[in-house]
Amino acid sequence: MGKPTGFLEFNRETGKTVDPKTRIKNYNEFHLPLSEKEQRCQGARCMDCGVPFCQSGVIIKGMVSGCPINNLIPEWNELVYTGTWQQAYNRLKKTNSFPEFTARVCPAPCEAACTCGLNGDPVSIKENEYAIIERAYKTGIAGPNPPKIRTGKKIAVIGSGPAGLAAADQLNKRGHSVTVFEREDRIGGLLMYGIPNMKLEKHIIDRKVEIMEQEGITFVTGADVGKTQKAKDLLKDFDRVILACGASEPRDLKVPGRDGQGIYFAVDFLKSTTKSLLNSDLQDQLFLSAKGKHVIVIGGGDTGNDCVGTAIRHGCASVIQLEMMPRLPEKRTPDNSWPEWPRVLKTDYGQEEAISVFGKDPRLYQTTVKEFVKDKSGKVVKAVLMNLEPKKDEKTGRMSMEPVAGSEKAVPADLVLIAAGFLGAQSYVAEAFGVKLNERRNVETLKDKYKTNVDKVFVAGDMHRGxxxxxxxxxxGREVAKEVDMDLMGYSNLA
Structure with missing residues (x-):
């Protein structure tokens, strides 16, 4: 697939990025794509490897290897090489409802499993995906394609994040009438308010939602099901209901001084910035500002990195990002071989920007907060940090990070952002429909199934898997759509 000798002739290339000191002046995407000629060379690097690990989507040692939606990657790599762009789009869309989103925000487990990366650099798969979908929009082939026949069945989707949108898209293509209910003022869920603009500009979401509306899907915003919108009414008015409300219960930090003013969950910080940016270009000042403040971000994942990048754009005085775990190695270790997900050090855009602005990496490894110090008015002014070290439990054999005695140190803190992950679904939606939650506080179903304990009610996405x-x-979202279609019609032709 591609050019048989392409991986020998061409080096891996990806589009350039805007310089950190320039891009922090705005909230725009900063990826500069390759030219068509350069992109076709990247498609040529696909190896015809026989077993395409890139599209496998399997779990190895608890980590995904290859594409979870089983994208037909070698096929559209070849089509990029040959310049057969419409066919490349057709093959891409066969498995992926929203390549315009994944081409921007996916960490590309496909590339980590690429055979070309076993002894060299992997194919720039994500870059090829971006080229295919953006060209499809420019040439008009990604436009609306409404179903020609309607089944008369009505389906309610609660939540407009990627799972809800994918389910709605598939079921609408089947000919069912779909209404998506979203509690926020804009459609997109996690995509809209959980991911900053510089990673995913919001007109990209609006562009797709407009097409979905033209295809016949109805979107209702400001509908907080379980509060302003009654679950019993939806069960009466619709043939099936899909819950896709995400895992939106943030994990808190229980230490002295946590009640201090200036301590927020990361999701609230990011959401406030995006909403103000979209409403007024930040002129309304209705956001949690980091300007001139000493910022501490607690959590080393993508959300923590997004907080670092956003705080720098606000004009923070300093930023520290705390990571409980040890620093990862720069190269794979012998016990982390290909095609496993590489557990190696990654310096993301926010950290790059912090290095550019402040001259050092913001991350402090094996570190956590012992206490927050407040002033007389109750505002947080300092954080007492302490080091952690890995220790093995002699009975269970499990490793845990334990405090190091005498390692405490105080650092200034005017704004603290907790990005420690999420504990599961918010309970009020589950309670409104009467669905069971498991021990992880996700909605319970049979293994690899999406039907809940309540008749007519299904679940998908983070609300289901965490x-x-x-x-x-x-x-x-695609799999629950197929299960709902089977339940309604007795058979399904959805992929």
Whole structure:
């Protein structure tokens, strides 16, 4: 697939990025794509490897290897090489409802499993995906394609994140009438308010939602099901209901001084910035500002990195990002061989920007907060940090990070952002429909199934599997759509 000798002739290339000191002046995407000629060379690097690990989507040692939605990657790599762009789009869309999203925010487990990366650099798969979908929009082939026949069945989707949108898209293509209910003022869920503009500009979401509306899907905003919108009414008015409300219960930090003013969950910080940016270009000042403040971000994942990048754009005085775990190695270790997900050090855009602005990496490894110090008015002014070290429990054999005695140190803190992940679904939606939650506080179903204990009610996405990647949410949205279609019609032709 591609050019048989392409991986020998061409080096891996990806589009350039805007210089950190320039891009922090705005909230725009900063990725500069390759030219068509350069992109076709990247498609040529696909190896015809026989077993395409890139599209496998399997779990190895608890980590995904290859694409969770089983994208037909070698096929559209070849089509990029040959310049057969419409066919490349057709093959891409066969498995992926939203390549315009995944081409921007997916961490690309496909590339980590690429055979070309076993002894060299992997194919720039994500870059090829971006080229295919953006060209499709420019040439008009990604436009609306409404179903020609309607089944008369009505389906309600609660939540407009990637899982909900994927389910709605598939079921609408089947000919069912779909209404998506979203509690926020804009459609997109996690995509809209959980991911900053510089990673995913919001007109990209609006562009797709407009097409979905033209295809016949109805979107209702400001509908907080379980509060302003009654679950019993939806069960009466619709043939089936899909819950896709995400894992939106943030994990808190229980230490002295946690009640201090200036301590927020990361999701609230990011949401406030995006909403103000969209409403007024930040002129309304209705956001949690980091300007001139000493910022501490607690959590080393993508959300923590997004907080670092956003705080720098606000004009923070300093930023520290705390990571409980040890620093990862720069190269794979012998016990982390290909095609496993590489557990190696990654310096993301926010950290790059912090290095550019402040001259050092913001991350402090094996570190956590012992206490927050407040002033007389109750505002947080300092954080007492302490080091952690790994220790093995002699009875269970499990490793845990334990405090190091005497390692405490105080650092200034005017704004603290907790990005420690999520504990599961918010309970009020589950309670409104009467669905059971499991021990992880996700909605319970049979293994690899999406039907809940309540008749007519299904679940998908993070509300079902727990906090995960956008690409997993898309997969679950497509799979729940097929299960709902089977339940309604007795058979399904959905992929």
């Amino acid at each position: 906090q995960s990647l956008v690409v997993w949410a898309i997969r679950e």
